[in-house]
Amino acid sequence: MSKKILVVDDEEVIRKFLRIQLAKLGYEVKEAADGEQALEKLGKDDFDLLICDIMMPKKDGWEVIKEVKSNPKTRGIPVIVLTAKQEDPDMFKGYDLGASYYMTKPFTKDQLLYGLKLMFGGA
């Protein structure tokens, strides 16, 4: 059974990139365009990985991660932070909140693969 990944980003083009690449790698991909949508989908479904943007309308990525990590049901889901913010304090904030990996935009497929490898080990 393929792993299920939730991609959260308000940018359609980024969601599209991740959708195509992850699908190619054999993952099942769900998408959300903002924080609220993301939490909603997280409540409905079980995910193996959350790739989450930070600066989003309605509810930002920090809040999403906070809620994910505080909910016993979703706490175990690893989180890759995906952001256009690339300053170190942001990075530390991400790790502090429980994120497992941190990718700054723009990123390449290689970086994505590396992140996935860290999360799942192997492919």
Added chain:
Amino acid sequence: MKGQDRKKVILLLRWTAIIVTSYLIFFSKGRVTDLHLIHLLIFGYIFSNLLLTFLPKTWFSNPKLFYSLVIFDTGLVSFGMYLSEMVTTDFYILFFLVIIFASLSRNFKLLMAIGGVTALLYGILLYSWGLLTSENGISYILRIPFIFIMTVFYGYIVQTFTRETQKQLAISEDKYQGLFENANDGIIILRNPQLQIVDVNREVERLTSYKKEELLQKGFSDLFGSEEDGKALGYFEEVMKQGEGRTDSLSLMRKGGVPLEVDLSAKRIDLGDESFFQLIFRDLTEQRRLEKKIRESKMNLQAIFDGIQDRLSIQTPDYKILRINKAVIQHHHTNYEELIGKKCYEAYYQKSLPCERCPVSVTIKTKKPASSILKISEGDTSLRTFSYPILDDKGDLRSVIEYVQDITEEQRLQKQLIQSEKLAGVGILASGVAHEINNPLAGIIGMAEIALEEETFKNKAYLKDIISCGQRIGEIVKGLGSYSRIAKKEEQSLVDMNEVLEDSLKMVRLAIKASAVEVVERFQPVEKIEANIGEIQHVFTHLITNAFQAMNSKGTLILSTRSLKDSAEVKVSDNGMGIPQKYISHIFDPFFTTRNPGEGTGLGLNIVYRIVTKYEGTIDVESEENMGTTFTIQFPKRREES
């Protein structure tokens, strides 16, 4: 009467006596009894006087010679009279010559004795010739007391004269003794040629601390220390040769062995038949002290002059170099003599006319300070040159001080500063729009990658270009964004270097696949530094990332911390490819990169440098190609707020 005069008078009197004697013998009415004896007498007389002519004048001051002469002459004259018997009339006049001669001695007793003997001899002569009983006998007899009376008369004059002279002599001796004793200079009288001290004045006693009695026991060489002996004798030989001489290189030895530097002059003085050396000396201690002071202050001035690292020279109003400091000599790789006296533009720049816009020219014209920045093509250097006038009492320009500062480096840094200030401005702007740029950029790169993977797409090289250009934009945005953070005032806290180093390492390990790198941590407890944690993290992550890259993901990274006296030290050390020596001095410059365009922005280490210096820290790099690189950072310890 001086020796010279006395000799002349004696010789003259004797020549007169010889002529008169000869005349009276040969041409008077008397009868010569023995012609041979007469000739012998006159020849002896002439010969004796010729002999005297060649005697040194000092001998004539000797009373012994004088008395012998008087007795000899009296004898000769008497003998002459005896030989020319029948000389009846005028021969007695000769006695007066002898008496006058005797009076020269200024000795009353001698004169009386001579007078008595003369009168007696004359009486005997008259008696032997039988003149006393002749018809003119009375007049001949009267001549005897006449001779004696004349002698007494001469004697009286001589005595009075002698007394008067002695009185005056005593007065002047007193006077001279006073002058001698109270002279401000030390005066020593030495006897020639034994060089024994015969007199010293009070100043000598004062300066040498010896008593007069002690000094009178000493000789010339006792006055000097044993090590000066040779020099002193050399000097005195010169004095003996020249009659006088002066030196200031000798030291007198005082009682107790303390040398006294003196200005010494010596002169030979002949007094009567004695000869002396007079040594006059002056204490040079004070003068030497002043000279030393002047020399020292001169040296101090030169030291100040040379201590100034910028080029300083003093020039005449026609550009001739009067004085320069060390910096000038060093800069022009020459020596003092090469530059002094030459015109500055010739000596410094091999020009035939003053440099354009030279402030010295302005000062020469206006007598006012001037300055300008000169660009010298040689080495592309910029010189900030100041010139200041030195005016004399009348307000005329005496010389010009030229002060040259090499501001090439300063200008380069200033340019850099302006550039990085610009960068900071751009950075603030960039970080504001980073999010807006990065999102579409992520789309561009991502989509290009997807297209690349599509097999239908023919020209994949174009896509690769798109991706790499996109990445370049991303790097630049990221780099510029970092500047904004340094520019911003951010909250500071106490930062534990070891903790941050550990975190940074973790972060870099997550970002870089570098499993083959062995990391050695040598952490010692270090004091916390007040700083913005994000900035410190940036520094460490950057250095660690660089190290990983330099090692090509294979090697040993050593992270170490230690506490120094005034600072906390962090070392990041790798055994990677190292930095070529020629680049070392530039690695902290903004936009300096050895990588290909697109691979690095050249901002990373500049940001690191700016962060470290913002906290008054220092960053040093040691690197050897193919051996590795070590960055050493020292943050000053926080001042204890008690």
